[in-house]
Amino acid sequence: DAKTTQPNSMESNEEEPVHLPCNHSTISGTDYIHWYRQLPSQGPEYVIHGLTSNVNNRMASLAIAEDRKSSTLILHRATLRDAAVYYCILRERANNLFFGTGTRLTVIP
């Protein structure tokens, strides 16, 4: 399974923007970049995904580098409810998701 690299943890102040980086240098042309998050005691939650172009939805934005070897999940105004583990995932085949260790985001009031 294609590998992604994320920082183990990050902190952000409440109501500040958060930029969560992800490196995926071995990405192939057909791999989609997906982001999920897992709040404490809950199942993972879909956040956003993209292939080549930047994407926006009500939860976040996804900025994809031109060479696609890295991407950044942007939370425009972090709230306490955004404290979670964020997973950057490359979907390369079939329908399964390969979860790495993710980035634990702490939001400071």
Added chain:
Amino acid sequence: KAGVTQTPRYLIKTRGQQVTLSCSPISGHRSVSWYQQTPGQGLQFLFEYFSETQRNKGNFPGRFSGRQFSNSRSEMNVSTLELGDSALYLCASSPKQGLDYEQYFGPGTRLTVT
């Protein structure tokens, strides 16, 4: 629209027993995937069903099996339980197969094997 539901939410079993977990996907979703989450191994893919057929399988022993019914509901079975099977088992549904579709996860079933 109701989300993915899993039953039971909590389960305690004894080593050597078997267990069946149930998952009801979001209405209209035809793909159901199962994952195991443990503190040591994180989230790991078990298998995926689409149109009542297993389409993809992770690296788990044959004691782990599943099936999908015509209404897309799915069950997962673990036979001859081992202590290491204690985990949170998560089910996820997706409207179709394919890399461009997101998965929606249920709250999970927490299995404890004693």
